[in-house]
């Protein structure tokens with residue numbers, strides 16, 4: 485098990501590497517280029533009447549956008565979280581924070597995650613690695629991170645490939661499903677399970693749903709590659725090569741959404757992994773997702789300034805609105821029902 489200092493250094497490295505190095509997938513895409521909306525040149529709509537509001541796990545949102553789990557634990561991370569929380573509050577978006585393990589190990593950095601005061605009305609998700617349940621974490625640690633954030637739900641992330649590439653990664657994943665089921669049973673907030681960029685298949689989603697998870701975030705391939713990130717961090721040749729070999733590993737996001745929806749028409753479903761604009765967000769919604777998450781674009785913007793993060797949210801909303809207008813749909817529910825997204 486790593487020390488607090490190791491965990492904090494790792495989190496700082498992750499921000500620096502994601503921002504400064506080329507760690508996006510190159511040979512695998514999110515798969516959304518295989519779909520196209522049918523243009524409607526005569527929408528029976530006033531664009532001003534289009535409504536992007538939605539709800540997720542019973543909470544109201546202004547738009548179907550999740551600022552995906554990223555960071556916390558350092559002063560830079562705190563500033564990024566604060567800028568993102570400001571945006572989440574302004575647009576009524578959902579926001580996840582990065583793994584709070586660093587704050588379990590050292591409660592002094594809990595304030596780098598504590599965003600509720602800034603975002604009293606946003607939907608906030610706490611975050612821990614599911615594998616920590618095999619490394620002495622249990623219900624107490626989960627309750628602590630939920631409380632730190634005053635979170636609406638707890639995200640547990642699954643990251644077997646990242647742990648393989650990480651030097652001294654936590655690679656004992658045995659028996660995790662039962663432990664996740666136990667938490668779903670005991671916690672009073674919903675449990676969401678996500679990947680970190682390699683995707684969740686239909687059979688695994690089925691097991692997670694049977695275990696009682698409230699929602700799934702597929703976090704598919706096509707965007708930030710954690711094999712690449714950990715390869716960049718590796719201090720030995722073996723780990724560096726391992727990360728490079730698996731740089732484009734995973735199930736593309738579009739494939740995950742279609743597959744999970746085919747086995748469960750109603751599980752609350754988040755699309756993420758390589759989504760880079762509002763047109764792609766709209767495609768995932770039309771494919772059956774309820775919410776779309778973006779990590780790297782929000783990191784880049786928030787690292788620049790609060791205004792840049794503001795501008796990003798604003799343009800994403802404009803892009804989704806444009807899809808609805810130019811397909812003749814007034815709401816996200818209409819878009820889902822419309823059949824205007826075609827495989828090409």
Ligand SMILES: Cc1cc2nc3c(=O)[nH]c(=O)nc-3n(C[C@H](O)[C@H](O)[C@H](O)COP(=O)(O)O)c2cc1C
Pocket residue numbers: 498499502552553554555581582583611639640641678679680681703706707708756757758759777778779780781783
């Ligand atoms: C800097 C950074 C840190 C991240 N840290 C976490 C984390 O602590 N917990 C987690 O569940 N996902 C984490 N992720 C993964 C994202 O939530 C997301 O699943 C993944 O990056 C794919 O989305 P993207 O292609 O839009 O970046 C992180 C992503 C980035 C860019």
